[in-house]
Amino acid sequence: MLQIDNLSAEVAGKPILKGLSLAVNAGEIHAIMGPNGAGKSTLGYTLGGRPGYEVTGGSVRFDGQDLLALEPHERAAAGLFLGFQYPVEIPGVSNVQFLREALNAQRRSRGEEPLSGGAFLKLAREKAALLRMDMEMLKRPVNVGFSGGEKKRAEMVQMGILDPKFAVLDETDSGLDIDALRICGEGINAIMRKPDKAVLLITHYQRLLDYVKPDYVHVLAGGRIVKSGGPELALQLESEGYEAVAA
């Protein structure tokens, strides 16, 4: 589904990703772990197409398309979802309005009929319930006044509504208390653990992986994947640290 080959990227002229390669197939969940500054978030933003994250080499194919040739909104319509480590507040724009417009923009570009207001609200209610989020919160402006945990749950509600093929989740576990971590983990499983979908989980800690069991774990250090393995690699990292394992 996603094929990253020898990807290099820089931010403000500083090389961050230095020849990263990774393949993710449909039905798989991959975890990327690594120390601070390894390039984890840069990988997420580069895949999402954030301005300022400049690709200097390599390629990324997504479902047979050249992902890097697409604009951010075209990547979304193609089925990519980027879960933000720090979800952005948009004053004055309600979640419901934003998500309905976003979903219908995606549907239009795929040649599908837009969803009616009623059908959209039904969908939103269902996904909010999955993440134990009050529908009233979705009527409020996007992320404004939300706690750290509420923002992350709102991200997962967005993911549920937009129903992507592939999700890159950047530290979805940061800022979550124990209950919210479980709710988010179960949400990711319910929405994304399907034979035709895949997930790239970017995380610092093993704890999210207790709920979302990865098929593969990779260690990202110095801008490339330095080690790959099964779920046991995450446990080994947790007990021995990045330095010992990635050396």
Add this chain to the structure above:
Amino acid sequence: MTVAFPLPTRKDEDFRYTDLAALAGVWPVAAEEISVPAGGQGSLVLTPEGAVPTARHIVLTLADEARFDMRVLTVGPAFGRVTIDVRLGRAASFTLGAAQLGGHGETLELITEVTHTAPDAISRQVVRTVLGNKAVGSYLGRVAVERGAIGTDAVQSVRAMLLDRTATANARPELEIYADDVKCAHGCAVGELDATGLFYLQSRGLSPAEAKRLMLQAFVAEAFVGAPDEDTLNAAALAALGALL
């Protein structure tokens, strides 16, 4: 006998940023007087738009405890100038919500003078301006608190959003206070759309134009909160924003 109204010059503070050539075509501007009696209520909506240059001058007098709600939506592409002079009696209340949207080379101006003449009057001004291309948008607003107008409560909230570096926003909120025990707040900011917010919206599937429109719609809507015809004004602003992007 003829009374001469010479065309103002740029040395006149209230005309410092105006488009003199366009102004000459509509000069002189007759004042439109509105008085609201004690305890009365009124409202006015101005929506200058289209291809014809317009200039309006509203002179408003609110007697004791009178209330007035005024909304202005000035949309290019022609020159648009709105001047509002307000005198507030005791415990009178004046609300102004104004949006100016320009995306060509037009000059859009809002000039207000709100005078609190007696105690306990309230004035609220919210002005939102969106400018693209070579448009010029100005807000020149003076709040005067006369001697004895204690308990005055005046707010000016003025923000402008520039879509292009070639557009110009002028904002000059002024306070002139001759009474003690008054509350006067003014805030003023000129900025650009938040790039991180735009990327966030685009990452969910909105095109750059759709993402900008959504953020600008929310920005402009602040001027119309609580208006009797809020939905109509928001719809008109949305249509104008669509043409701007």
